[in-house]
Amino acid sequence: MKSLLLKRLNQLSLALLYCGAAIVLVQAFWISYGVGVRYLLDSPDGMVTEATALLLVPVAFLGVSYALLNDAYPKVGLVRDKLPPSIQYWVDKLNMSVMLMVGGFFFAASTKAMLKSIDSGAASEILLWPRFYFWIPVVISLLAFCLTALYLLVAGREVPVSQRTATDKPNEQ
Template identity: 75%
Template sequence: MKTTIFQLLRTVSLALLYVGAAIVVIQAAWITYGVGVRYILNSPDGMVTEATALLLVPVAFLGVSYALLNHSYPKVSLIRDRLPKGIQFWVDKFNMLMMLLVGSFFLAASGKAMFKSIDSGSASEILLWPRFYFWIPVVIALLSFCITALCMLIFGDPPEEEKSTSPLDGDIHSQDAA
């Protein structure tokens, strides 16, 4: 069961990560286009600044559950590593609890912002895009983060993924071993 849950969480977090990467590519292309038409054609695009700024909000959160699953957050473990193993266990649990509480706070705040923007019908100033379009991916990403943090708090670290020995997986070490 633990393996199945973490496989599902990995799949969801990877999907969110890919969505974030796609948004970054769209932003880069749109900004490049905006600079080009401004300085080459002398006809600035009035939407590029607001659109790319609005797209930064979801991008900021789409990779958080992936980072949590892969232990990619910075940790200062100078003192923790000198503690006995039993105390290290509880320090790690406390750390995960704090991450869950902070993530829950951001989830509640973004959920409230999403529902308020749906109720008010507020839209961006220039593009007139409904603001809740930008809050929905944030809420989904933070929900994924909180579920991941809760599972890691309850079950501990996710089981290691099995490494493929195929040279097609891009792992340099597996190619050296073959």
């Protein structure tokens, strides 16, 4: 059960990561087009600036659960690494609790923003795209982040083989 849940969280985080990468590629081509049209044809396209600005928020959150699963957030472990392993365990749990609370706050705020934009029918000024389109990937990403943080808080991380002590290794016969 535990490994199945971890596998599904990993698949979800990878799917979100690939969506973010696709958006970045679209933005890169669209910005290149916008620069070419502006400077070569002397005809600026206002849609390019607004669309790429609106897509920045979803892109910023699409990789957060992947980074959490792969332990890719920057850490300062100067003090933590000097502590005994039993205290390190509780420091890691406290750190994951804080990450879950911050992720939960952003999840609640983005969900509220999405629901308000659905209710108001607000659209972007130039593109006339409904604003909730941009909140949906943010809400999904932050939900995945919160689920991942909750899983890691409850189940913990597997200790990499390179960091296991001699007593942790299975008998090799």
